[in-house]
Amino acid sequence: GNSVTQMEGPVTLSEEAFLTINCTYTATGYPSLFWYVQYPGEGLQLLLKATKADDKGSNKGFEATYRKETTSFHLEKGSVQVSDSAVYFCALRSGGSQGNLIFGKGTKLSVKP
Amino acid sequence: GAGVSQSPSNKVTEKGKDVELRCDPISGHTALYWYRQRLGQGLEFLIYFQGNSAPDKSGLPSDRFSAERTGESVSTLTIQRTQQEDSAVYLCASSRGTSLFNEQFFGPGTRLTVL
Numbered sequence: 001g002n003s004v005t006q007m008e009g010p011v012t013l014s015e016e017a018f019l020t021i022n023c024t025y026t027a028t029g030y031p032s033l034f035w036y037v038q039y040p041g042e043g044l045q046l047l048l049k050a051t052k053a054d055d056k057g058s059n060k061g062f063e064a065t066y067r068k069e070t071t072s073f074h075l076e077k078g079s080v081q082v083s084d085s086a087v088y089f090c091a092l093r094s095g096g097s098q099g100n101l102i103f104g105k106g107t108k109l110s111v112k113p
Numbered sequence: 114g115a116g117v118s119q120s121p122s123n124k125v126t127e128k129g130k131d132v133e134l135r136c137d138p139i140s141g142h143t144a145l146y147w148y149r150q151r152l153g154q155g156l157e158f159l160i161y162f163q164g165n166s167a168p169d170k171s172g173l174p175s176d177r178f179s180a181e182r183t184g185e186s187v188s189t190l191t192i193q194r195t196q197q198e199d200s201a202v203y204l205c206a207s208s209r210g211t212s213l214f215n216e217q218f219f220g221p222g223t224r225l226t227v228l
Contacts, residue, residue, distance in 0.1 A: 044219035099211030103155035
């Protein structure tokens with residue numbers, strides 16, 4: 001079945017460091033891929049998405065490229081800020097009538113000043 | 114409303130009791146999803162509603178779990194005879210439809226603790 005695997009945290013970085021959070025997936029067909037973020041005390045928010053191979057999703061300085069050949073959707077940011085501290089979830093959504101999301105376990109990021 | 118709301122925000126109950134969780138989706142959103150997030154785990158899909166179609170219950174973990182939705186409005190998730198393994202954050206999401214291009218908007222969740 002469909003599944004998402006993302007790197008385990010927690011990840012602790014200093015401000016302005018480079019961030020990579022790895023995400024790989026298993027899916028039939030051609031899923032859409034997402035990164036969601038959950039800031040402390042807040043609900044899940046969509047950070048970025050990509051709906052087909054080689055698409056790059058980007059938002060707030062974060063980027064992820066849909067790599068079909070490696071079934072990956074790694075999240076990157078060139079220079080993290082303290083305000084980026086949150087839990088990040090990689091997810092996929094496959095075709096079909098449901099449309100439900102399948103999530104990875106989440107990666108907690110802490111950015112120190 | 115402005116966003117998806119859920120109530121209560123926290124619920125502590127004793128093993129064996131029934132609980133009811135509520136979700137108010139964004140007005141006009143025809144699709145509504147329930148997910149569960151247990152400690153250290155990702156979100157698990159439980160059930161979804163699309164308009165007036167029969168709900169997809171394929172993610173419900175046992176027959177103690179049920180959910181209802183009236184039309185395109187409020188949904189309630191009921192857990193009967195709660196067990197300790199039901200302790201989790203229950204999240205509700207809504208979207209305009211089930212297309213891959215329809216973003217799901219999440220509520221803040223209900224944290225359920227079963228003692």
